[in-house]
Amino acid sequence: MNSQVIRNVRPLGEAAVDLVLEQSVIQAVLPAGTAALDMDCLIDGKGQLLLPALVESHVHFDKTLWATPWRPNTAGPTRNDRISNEQGLLKTFDVPIAERAGPLIEHCIARGSLHFRSHVDVQTVWGLRHIEAMLALREKYRQLIDLQLVAFPQGGMLIQPGTTELMRAALDLGVDIVGGIDPAAIDRDPIRHLETLFELATRYERGLDIHLHDPGDLGRWEIERIADMTQACGLSGRVTISHAYSLGAFPPNDLLALADRLAELGISIMSCAPPHVTVPPVAMLRSRGVNVCSGSDGIRDAWSPMGNGDMLERAMLLALRFGWSKDAELAMAFDIVSSGGARALGIPNYGLEAGCQANLLLIPAENLAEAVVDRSMQRTVISHGRIVAQGGVFTGL
Amino acid sequence: MNSQVIRNVRPLGEAAVDLVLEQSVIQAVLPAGTAALDMDCLIDGKGQLLLPALVESHVHFDKTLWATPWRPNTAGPTRNDRISNEQGLLKTFDVPIAERAGPLIEHCIARGSLHFRSHVDVQTVWGLRHIEAMLALREKYRQLIDLQLVAFPQGGMLIQPGTTELMRAALDLGVDIVGGIDPAAIDRDPIRHLETLFELATRYERGLDIHLHDPGDLGRWEIERIADMTQACGLSGRVTISHAYSLGAFPPNDLLALADRLAELGISIMSCAPPHVTVPPVAMLRSRGVNVCSGSDGIRDAWSPMGNGDMLERAMLLALRFGWSKDAELAMAFDIVSSGGARALGIPNYGLEAGCQANLLLIPAENLAEAVVDRSMQRTVISHGRIVAQGGVFTGL
Numbered sequence: 001m002n003s004q005v006i007r008n009v010r011p012l013g014e015a016a017v018d019l020v021l022e023q024s025v026i027q028a029v030l031p032a033g034t035a036a037l038d039m040d041c042l043i044d045g046k047g048q049l050l051l052p053a054l055v056e057s058h059v060h061f062d063k064t065l066w067a068t069p070w071r072p073n074t075a076g077p078t079r080n081d082r083i084s085n086e087q088g089l090l091k092t093f094d095v096p097i098a099e100r101a102g103p104l105i106e107h108c109i110a111r112g113s114l115h116f117r118s119h120v121d122v123q124t125v126w127g128l129r130h131i132e133a134m135l136a137l138r139e140k141y142r143q144l145i146d147l148q149l150v151a152f153p154q155g156g157m158l159i160q161p162g163t164t165e166l167m168r169a170a171l172d173l174g175v176d177i178v179g180g181i182d183p184a185a186i187d188r189d190p191i192r193h194l195e196t197l198f199e200l201a202t203r204y205e206r207g208l209d210i211h212l213h214d215p216g217d218l219g220r221w222e223i224e225r226i227a228d229m230t231q232a233c234g235l236s237g238r239v240t241i242s243h244a245y246s247l248g249a250f251p252p253n254d255l256l257a258l259a260d261r262l263a264e265l266g267i268s269i270m271s272c273a274p275p276h277v278t279v280p281p282v283a284m285l286r287s288r289g290v291n292v293c294s295g296s297d298g299i300r301d302a303w304s305p306m307g308n309g310d311m312l313e314r315a316m317l318l319a320l321r322f323g324w325s326k327d328a329e330l331a332m333a334f335d336i337v338s339s340g341g342a343r344a345l346g347i348p349n350y351g352l353e354a355g356c357q358a359n360l361l362l363i364p365a366e367n368l369a370e371a372v373v374d375r376s377m378q379r380t381v382i383s384h385g386r387i388v389a390q391g392g393v394f395t396g397l
Numbered sequence: 398m399n400s401q402v403i404r405n406v407r408p409l410g411e412a413a414v415d416l417v418l419e420q421s422v423i424q425a426v427l428p429a430g431t432a433a434l435d436m437d438c439l440i441d442g443k444g445q446l447l448l449p450a451l452v453e454s455h456v457h458f459d460k461t462l463w464a465t466p467w468r469p470n471t472a473g474p475t476r477n478d479r480i481s482n483e484q485g486l487l488k489t490f491d492v493p494i495a496e497r498a499g500p501l502i503e504h505c506i507a508r509g510s511l512h513f514r515s516h517v518d519v520q521t522v523w524g525l526r527h528i529e530a531m532l533a534l535r536e537k538y539r540q541l542i543d544l545q546l547v548a549f550p551q552g553g554m555l556i557q558p559g560t561t562e563l564m565r566a567a568l569d570l571g572v573d574i575v576g577g578i579d580p581a582a583i584d585r586d587p588i589r590h591l592e593t594l595f596e597l598a599t600r601y602e603r604g605l606d607i608h609l610h611d612p613g614d615l616g617r618w619e620i621e622r623i624a625d626m627t628q629a630c631g632l633s634g635r636v637t638i639s640h641a642y643s644l645g646a647f648p649p650n651d652l653l654a655l656a657d658r659l660a661e662l663g664i665s666i667m668s669c670a671p672p673h674v675t676v677p678p679v680a681m682l683r684s685r686g687v688n689v690c691s692g693s694d695g696i697r698d699a700w701s702p703m704g705n706g707d708m709l710e711r712a713m714l715l716a717l718r719f720g721w722s723k724d725a726e727l728a729m730a731f732d733i734v735s736s737g738g739a740r741a742l743g744i745p746n747y748g749l750e751a752g753c754q755a756n757l758l759l760i761p762a763e764n765l766a767e768a769v770v771d772r773s774m775q776r777t778v779i780s781h782g783r784i785v786a787q788g789g790v791f792t793g794l
Contacts, residue, residue: 070763072724275672276720304722305770306713316703320714323673325701327469366467373702377774 003027004385005035006360009045011352013367016047021358024384028354043380043387045362049371051334052351053114053359053381054311055341058209058242058270058295060152061097061118061137062130066104066300068095073305079185079213083155086302087125097133098140104299105141108309109396110389112361112379114145115347117209117295119152119179122170124162131170144383144396148345150209152179156186158193164200171204180210184218190225198229207238207346209270212246215278219246223258230265237266240293240344244269247285248278255281256288263289268344272297272314273321282322286332293344294318294336311337312363315372330369358385400424401782402432403757406442408749410764413444418755421781425751440777440784442759446768448731449748450511450756450778451708452738455606455639455667455692457549458494458515458534459527463501463697465492470702476582476610480552483699484522494530495537501696502538505706506793507786509758509776511542512744514606514692516549516576519567521559528567541780541793545742547606549576553583555590561597568601577607581615587622595626604635604743606667609643612675616643620655627662634663637690637741641666644682645675652678653685660686665741669694669711670718679719683729690741691715691733708734709760712769727766755782 006019009032016032021042063086065071075085108116121130131151138147151170157163157180167178178201183193194210201208210226212219223241230239247255247269262269268291271280282292294314299307315333324330342350349356362380365371381389388396403416406429413429418439460483462468472482505513517531528548535544548567554560554577564575575598580590591607598605605627611619620638627636644652644666659666665688668677679689691711696704712730721727739747746753759777762768778786785793 070767072766073722075722274720275718300770305727305766306717306722308771317717320703321672323671325470325472325703330702369469369702370467373697374705 003039004042005039006042006050006382007035007044008032008047009050009362010047011050013049019050019358021385024358024386025349026352026354026356026358029352042382042385043362048362049365049367050352051112051361051363051371052338052342052356053361053383054112054337055115055293055345055347056108056113056295056309056311057117057240057293057341057344058272058297059116059118059309060298060301061101061104061116062120062134063090063301064100064104064299065302066100066107068100073302075302079182082303087123087155089302091125097130098137101134101137102140104309105137105145105147106394106396109145109381109383110379110392110394111308111310111312112363112381113309113311114359114381114383115341115345115350116145117148117150117177117345119150119209119211120175121154122151122163122166123153123155124160124166125155128166128169128173131173131175135173135175144388146345146347148176150177150179151175152211153181156181157196158187158189164196167200171200171206177207177209178204180208182211182214183222184214190222194222194225194229198233198235201235201238202233207240208235209240209242211242212244214246216246216249219244220250220258223247223262227261227265227267230267238346239265240268240270242270244271244280245278247280252281252284255284259285259288259290266291268293268340270295270344273318275321279321282318282336283332291340291343292336293341310375312372312375316375319372327367327369330372333372334368359383400436401439402436403439403447403779404432404441405429405444406447406759407444408447410446416447416755418782421755421783422746423749423751423753423755426749439779439782440759445759446762446764447749448509448758448760448768449735449739449753450758450780451509451734452512452690452742452744453505453510453692453706453708454514454637454690454738454741455669455694456513456515456706457695457698458498458501458513459517459531460487460698461497461501461696462699463497463504465497470699472699476579479700484520484552486699488522494527495534498531498534499537501706502534502542502544503791503793506542506778506780507776507789507791508705508707508709509760509778510706510708511756511778511780512738512742512747513542514545514547514574514742516547516606516608517572518551519548519560519563520550520552521557521563522552525563525566525570528570528572532570532572541785543742543744545573547574547576548572549608550578553578554593555584555586561593564597568597568603573603575601575603575605577605579609579611580619581611587619591619591622591626595630595632598632598635599630604637605632606637606639608639609641611643613643613646616641617647617655620644620659624658624662624664627664635743636662637665637667639667641668641677642675644677649678649681652681656682656685656687663688665690665737667692667741670715672718676718679715679733680726680729688737688740689733690738707772709769709772713772716769724764724766727769730769731765756780
């Protein structure tokens, strides 16, 4: 690929620039109007906002019912009801994962996300079927997106004999991250659960991403144990705690020492910021240096019919959740669905500087705040220097 | 206007019908395919969902900054900070209300709302300027929408001498509803505030809509007093309490008797269901027969940069706020932004039966639940039997 230029775009709302790309990498950032006139023009941005591609840090692609007819939610009220309801549905669901998750991935790309971490169920009821399907999709979309896969023991690990072996098999197949879930409420033996996860992470040299819905003091105690083991195993910067509802159960000022410890160990907190439960005090955590990322969680699945994978909408929902209305707060919401995600996922060369991969989103907005509030669908998505979606329509394959 | 037919639409998701319109009224609802073939066809719905037009029950059109360049939010943290910040901005803002509120009204129509209740500031700092501008807009859009105006003493009534006289003048000019605000926190004399409002409502034979952010026991006590006065003045069915945050401060079961009283007096509760404050227990209130409606509140104004006037998105935000995921719950969210609003606003002939006004929304969705979750922009909006917006584009004037 020869040099190309993206003309007249405003990185994060700053002064307009021309972006020179070479071999899918940003080679130079020049004042607008100064790139060579004979250079191949990828797009004239006409003063649009230039953003790094969005980061979806927590999704369950393997379980979506996307692109299938509407299905009423039939789950019972508890988390275990939902797990068994979903097992019953997905065991026999006759549309293959590729035909549901594939269209959803393309939809997410069209909304501007190019980096994803998807949890993938590892359960004895279906063995490695979900893992294999998602590995195939990772391959299919390899030229377009980063798709990290997490081996996720949704139904529990210790209480479902055979699951730990399946986790190992998934990691052998090339799954990126070790996943866990509610060491106390679901697996009922928090220390054994966490020790098993950290053993797997250490042996396979992988990061960890642990679903933690366990409430109040219980969840907080588990977060402290996760910190202990992160330190003991030398896994600083490679651990994410997803949901961490328990951190919302305390006045933020009671959590300062814990926040400092999370920051020191590079443990990221992932919050979708749902409005009907307690959620981590995101602004306080960030002010202490804790990395925060966000995600869609389940999209149109047996847990919830909600969601559309739009990470700008997620930034808006984060802002609503905390009553953020200042430009700096809305920019923080944007940072969580972009750079915060990139830090949690360990994405190299993320950003808008020379040397970064040209994974970009152009959108008509004055600044980050307006992009989050307005969520215009007039988006142009560029993956590795190539336009892969415009106006909400995926054109990448 | 001769008879026209809307072919092949599914009212609220039920079996497909042909809708025969005459003089902008639904004249007959026939099984799909049975309307006379030579009848003028307004639109072939192709099996889309047919909904009554959405109802925006609480908005502040007069203060929006819509259609003007992005403006960072500069308000201080308290409600009084926000009031004085807004006064300072709007006193000298150089884009006329018609050029901000007009485009916003057209945007809301394009999203499917045709019935509105807008609060309009009555403040001594600008007298009746906002009222006059909104009366002119009501006139401009009279053929397309119901636009109820509320004389709203945003800065207080008793504490701002001259405001009560302005309220009377606004009602003399033809404003529809008497508005009030925080009788305790802002006007600092709850009984005098409420007595003044009910006196105005009685003398002018108008309904009432009272902003009530006053918290906890204080707000609850005020709601009881509003009930007393509604009963004493014979204003059953004509009073709305907006926000009513205090009702979210108690376990729903402690509010059953109060809910029954609100239901008996036909007092509606309006909630935008913001996620960062306590909100009324909507499902419990409805289960006791209390009418609940919803609105956007401020859209892109000095209070908050958020909002787009999309009442289907509002239904989705309501559902998220309460963790609703069942079809019946999502249908309830839809009912709140449609029939609930129509009941609160007292809109005659609202609905999809013969005899109702043909104010309609067509949207591609399987049922109410999917319409709320998906919020497709492929909407066709019909006002009084005429297409006024398609695909998000207003074409009504």
